Amino acid sequence: MQIPLTVTESAKTYLSDMIEQHDKKYVRLAVQGGGCSGFKYDWDFVDEPEGKVVDGILELDPTAEMFVFGCTVDYVRELGGNYLVVKNPNATAQCGCGESFNV
Secondary structure (H helix, E strand, O other), X not given: OOOOEEEOHHHHHXXXXXXXXXXXXXXXXXXXXXOOOOEEEEEEEEOOOOOOEEOOXXXXXXXXXXXXXXXXXXXXXXXXEEEEEEEOOOOOEEOOOOOEEEO
């Protein structure tokens, strides 16, 4: 089975910590309509996966798979703050904050 996205080591560590803090089994990544560029990433905590599980921690919502194929999920630490980012090579447009995109 081909995994549609990559999770960096720093993102795995961060997601694992968040799962433990929220007493859940997975972090779910979904894509919804909205945001300033057409689609937005939606993060949630779940116990039961509905889609593919990547690296034992990140569950992909089945409808998100086509939007995140080839993406990399990373946890970035910068002077201005720390945050999860989805690097999406398929995006034709992205908002300045990286939360929404268009394909």
